[in-house]
Amino acid sequence: MKIPLLIVTFLSVLGSSLFAAEPVAITVIEDFSDPKDNPQFNTDVATVLVALSQSHPLILSYRVVEESSEAQAPQAKFEPFTREMPTPPQEGLRLGDYQRAVAKFQADLAAWKNGKDGYLQWRETQKASAQAWLAGALRKQTETSQRFARELARRRGDYRRSDVCGAVLTAAKADFPPGHHGYLILVSDLKDQPLGRAGRTTPLKELPPEITLVLAHPSATRSPLIAGLPNRVISAPTLAEAVKLVSAALTPTNPTALAEGAPPSGTP
Structure with missing residues (x-):
C-alpha cells in the first residue's frame, strides 16, 4: 500500500534538541455498527497523532468495534529523538587549536546526522513505523466497514452487532502500559449490542480511572456505560477535532489546551 507523504511531514521540524516528556498511549476506536456512521480515521488524523512522537514516547493503537472483541490491533511505538546536537567550538582559540576543534565538531556533527544512532536513522525508523501503523489501521477499517x-x-437493513464493551475493556487492558498518560478516543454511540448475548447497560467501572475518555460521537455522552465514572470525560464533534484537542494538550507550549478547549462533559 502506498502511503501519502503527509504521514511523514512531522519529521520536517528539527531543532538542536527535542524535549522528551512523559510517555503517552493513545487508542482510537471506531464503531461502524450504526449504518448512519461512516469511518473518520484517515491519513490527516494519523499525521496529527504521529507528530506527538517529536516530544513524547508514544504508543498508538487503532481498534474497531466488531461483533465480538479481538485482542490484536494495529499498534506502533515511537521514541523521540533526544540526542543533543554537538556544540560548535568557541571563538578566541589559537588557530591550531581552533582548527582541531572545528575538525572534531564536524566529525561529531556527521555522527549525529549519519551515525548508527543518528538523526537520519531515527527519521527512517519513525517513518517506517508510521507507515506500517497507518496501513494496518486503514486495512482494518476497510475490511470491517465493508463487512x-x-x-x-x-x-x-436489519443488522446491528457491536461489542462496544469488549472493545473498550480490551483496549484498556492491552494498550495502556503503567506509567503512560492514556487517551481513549471513542468514535462510537456506545450502544453495546454484541453477538449472541445481551448488551451491557451498566457503567464500565473496570475501566482504569487514569485513562481519559475522549468521545467523538454526538450520542456517546448519554451512554449509561460511562455514567458516574471517575475518569475524565471530554467530548468533540468529530474524530479530527478530538485528535486536535489531545494534540494541543500534549504540546509542551500549551499544556492547558485540553481543559480550555473542552471542559469535561456531563454524564447522566
Whole structure:
C-alpha cells in the first residue's frame, strides 16, 4: 500500500534538541455498527497523532468495534529523538587549536546526522513505523466497514452487532502500559449490542480511572456505560477535532489546551 507523504511531514521540524516528556498511549476506536456512521480515521488524523512522537514516547493503537472483541490491533511505538546536537567550538582559540576543534565538531556533527544512532536513522525508523501503523489501521477499517455494510444489505437493513464493551475493556487492558498518560478516543454511540448475548447497560467501572475518555460521537455522552465514572470525560464533534484537542494538550507550549478547549462533559 502506498502511503501519502503527509504521514511523514512531522519529521520536517528539527531543532538542536527535542524535549522528551512523559510517555503517552493513545487508542482510537471506531464503531461502524450504526449504518448512519461512516469511518473518520484517515491519513490527516494519523499525521496529527504521529507528530506527538517529536516530544513524547508514544504508543498508538487503532481498534474497531466488531461483533465480538479481538485482542490484536494495529499498534506502533515511537521514541523521540533526544540526542543533543554537538556544540560548535568557541571563538578566541589559537588557530591550531581552533582548527582541531572545528575538525572534531564536524566529525561529531556527521555522527549525529549519519551515525548508527543518528538523526537520519531515527527519521527512517519513525517513518517506517508510521507507515506500517497507518496501513494496518486503514486495512482494518476497510475490511470491517465493508463487512458490516455487506451484512446490512444481506439482512435488508436489519443488522446491528457491536461489542462496544469488549472493545473498550480490551483496549484498556492491552494498550495502556503503567506509567503512560492514556487517551481513549471513542468514535462510537456506545450502544453495546454484541453477538449472541445481551448488551451491557451498566457503567464500565473496570475501566482504569487514569485513562481519559475522549468521545467523538454526538450520542456517546448519554451512554449509561460511562455514567458516574471517575475518569475524565471530554467530548468533540468529530474524530479530527478530538485528535486536535489531545494534540494541543500534549504540546509542551500549551499544556492547558485540553481543559480550555473542552471542559469535561456531563454524564447522566
